[in-house]
Amino acid sequence: MELIFSLIVNGLMLGSLYAMVSVGLTLIFGITKVINFAHGEFMMIGMMLTYIITTYLGIHPYLTLVFIVPLLFVLGILVQKYLIEPLRNSDEHVQIFATVGLSIAMINLVLMIAGSDNFNTPSSGMRHTLDLGLATVLTGQVVIMLCSIFMVGGLHLFLTRTQMGRAIRATAQNRNAAQLMGINVSRINMVTFGIGIACVGIAAVLLSPLYPVNAQTGQSFVLIAFVIVVMGGLGSITGAFFAALIIGLVDSFTGFYLGSSLKGVAVFGIFLMILIFRPSGLFGKARKLAHVS
Amino acid sequence: MKYNHKFRRTVISSVVATALLGGVSASAFAEVKFGALYPLSGGLALLGEESYRGLELAVEQINANGGVQGETVVLEIGDAVDNNQAIGEARRLISREDVKAIFGTFASSRSIAASQVAEMSKVPYFELGAVADDVTERGLSYVFRTNPTAYHMAETIIDMLVDGIAPELGVDPTELRIGIIHEDSNYGSSVAKHQRAFAEEKGLNIVMEEHYPASSVDMSSIVLSLQDKDVDVVLQTSYQDDSVLFLRQANERDYRPKAIIGGGGGYSMTPTAEAVGHDVIDGVYDADFTQYNINPEFAPGIEDFVASYEEKYNESPRSGHSLINYTGALGLLRAIDAGSGFSADEIKEAVLAMDVPVGETAAGIGLKIGENNQNERASMMGMQWQDGELVTVYPEEASVADMRTSQ
Incomplete structure (x- = not known):
């Protein structure tokens, strides 16, 4: 019993961590229709900055949110404006290659400046274990869990209750119609991209006390994030959240009962099943107009 | 016009190439060139460079003592960022730089790729630091390894x-x-x-x-x-x-x-x-691999190694990779020095005659090329x-x- 409980708790903690990383990706994917292969690298940059700011200023890593989130928001806007937007009318593959290129460039830039070393942000109490009786968790994991819920809830409210949110959803549903209604689509795309990158910035800061960062770190998280985004239904934020929890649980249980080597088989097996039987994702509604753009 | 252009370019590049080749053969007098192939940029650069430093120190020590067979050793560097580049750089070292042997490589996959090229061109390849079994288990006759393995x-x-x-x-x-x-x-x-x-x-x-x-x-x-x-x-x-x-x-x-x-x-x-x-x-x-907190009686020369490392690079060795590369390179260069020439077979003969007992090198390991051209006296x-x-x-x-x- 204790064991099962431990596995469930581990799974949920890991799942909420994946959720944090995936939320921004699904937002960008669903609304600007850009598959952002550099998503993990933005996270890596965020983690590197957290490390630098924390060690130089000697402040708690969470305080770096104040710098990093706006910075990544602006970075996201710039990337959308100067890299993705000019390619709007080219083939989709060109956009994909642009983000792949961006990812490679970012990794190598960091390798050039910082080398391939690992950098450890001080754990600042976030690796403190909490005994839940039947299982133990880290304080940092609990923070991630809570923040992922707030983030998903907050984004949901933003998209449904604000003027900007409505404009973003309108753009996602039908780009041309939105434009005809007077929405500045390219501005919406920039803001969306910025928000998506800012979200991964939050993830980066919260992950930093728990994981060392090196130039390749983004790569370890982003592949799973793509699975989650597809599983949750492209562009569905709550979908991504629940998909992430499911993947976390699958990871935890298969890791224990089938062995770590088969984790990937289980996760990507589920991914293939979903692509075959429910291509719109577990939680995605088949929005027919979504692809008219 | 177009053809003219192309023609001119060909002429110019062949003139340059001839000049370069001439330069190389002139300066090769009293110098022997070996290749140093390591990942010096990219993700493996840190330990690749650390490994290279060991080779560099071994070469300096040999040159200070009169070089090999009376000739000064010159290292020609190749950067093995990935497997393809490892192959490309191995080709360049062999055909353009005309190295007599290649030392490397730290990363097993790079080593496996590049040593294949060397074997085909019949240039001895000395692996000083990669641990995968396959480096020496492919039945190649000019690929040797001095370091301990998996x-x-x-x-x-x-x-x-x-x-x-x-x-x-x-x-x-x-x-x-x-x-x-x-x-x-x-x-x-x-x-x-x-x-x-x-x-x-x-x-x-x-x-x-x-x-x-x-x-x-x-x-x-x-x-x-x-x-x-x-x-x-x-x-x-x-x-x-x-x-x-x-x-x-x-x-x-x-x-x-x-x-x-x-x-x-x-x-x-x-x-x-x-x-x-x-x-x-x-x-x-x-x-x-041998690290630095070891009984110096078992690893004679380790203190001198650390001293010359610190003098040259202004920091302490960052891992044992430099030491194991140094130990292998020094043993091999001494063996080649005792040989009778720089053709592949003469080098091979010299290296096969190498016989250093355990506990007499700076890393404590012995050096004796055995089955599959692997050092049979290596250990971790x-x-x-x-x-x-x-x-x-x-x-x-x-x-x-x-x-x-x-x-």
Whole structure:
């Protein structure tokens, strides 16, 4: 019993961590229709900055949110404006290659400046274990869990209750119609991209006390994030959240009962099943107009 | 017009090429060129460069003592960023720079790719630091390796467990429940394969074996499995990230096996210990290339090596890679010096005659090319983290401290 409980708790903690990383990706994917292969690298940059700011200023890593989130928001806007937007009318593959290129460039830039070393942000109490009786968790994991819920809830409210949110959803549903209604689509795309990158910035800061960062770190998280985004239904934020929890649980249980080597088989097996039987994702509604753009 | 242009370019480049070739053959007088092929940029650059420094120091020492066969050794550097570039650079070193032999490479995959090129061009290839079995198990006749390999790593780990740790714990080694965990690339898998073979030979009880991708972000299910199966001794072969992750998560779940023995890379590095916390890593064992806290009587020359390293690079050696490359290169260059020329077969003959007993090099290993052109006197050292330092504890004659068990 204790064991099962431990596995469930581990799974949920890991799942909420994946959720944090995936939320921004699904937002960008669903609304600007850009598959952002550099998503993990933005996270890596965020983690590197957290490390630098924390060690130089000697402040708690969470305080770096104040710098990093706006910075990544602006970075996201710039990337959308100067890299993705000019390619709007080219083939989709060109956009994909642009983000792949961006990812490679970012990794190598960091390798050039910082080398391939690992950098450890001080754990600042976030690796403190909490005994839940039947299982133990880290304080940092609990923070991630809570923040992922707030983030998903907050984004949901933003998209449904604000003027900007409505404009973003309108753009996602039908780009041309939105434009005809007077929405500045390219501005919406920039803001969306910025928000998506800012979200991964939050993830980066919260992950930093728990994981060392090196130039390749983004790569370890982003592949799973793509699975989650597809599983949750492209562009569905709550979908991504629940998909992430499911993947976390699958990871935890298969890791224990089938062995770590088969984790990937289980996760990507589920991914293939979903692509075959429910291509719109577990939680995605088949929005027919979504692809008219 | 177009053709004219092309023609002119061809003429110019062939003139330049001839000039260059002329320059090379003129300056080759009293100099012998060897290639140094390492990953010097990209993801493996740190340890690639560390390895190269060992070769560079060996060459400087040889040149200071009159060079090889009276000729000054010149190193021509190739950067093996990835496998394709390793091949390209090996070709360049051989055909354009006309090197007599290539030294390298640190990374096994680069070594396997580049040595194939050298073999085909009949240029001797000396591997000083890559550990994968396949480097020397492909039946190539001009590829030699001086450093210990995955096989030796497993051998040291099992021997240290049976002859050192188990007696220290006061238990019969066959009663210990052993768990093998390893990252799933060629490196982790081949060490684990040898560990299994050696363990079976000694009648040990392996109760669990699991592999995982090195990029894993969570290993709590592995820790739970180890706890569930009551594993007493964990053998992990890993890179840095996964070593840190495992040690942290084991500690956080309060999993305290009787011994953790790490293999290589991640476990030997100070940044790993700092990331995990020195109090957590204290007592953890490790098998790897010779490191610097070793009995100098067993590793004569290690103090001079460290001194000249610090003088040249203004810092302490960052890992044992420079030392193992230095040791292999120095032995090989001395052997070539005793030979009778620089043709592939003359070099091969000279190197096969190399005969240095164990305990007479700066890394403590002996040098004698045996089956498959692998150094049969290579071995790894057993170490333990004690009070913030990685000290050699096995074998006895190399050790500087006693093993500590927390019983």
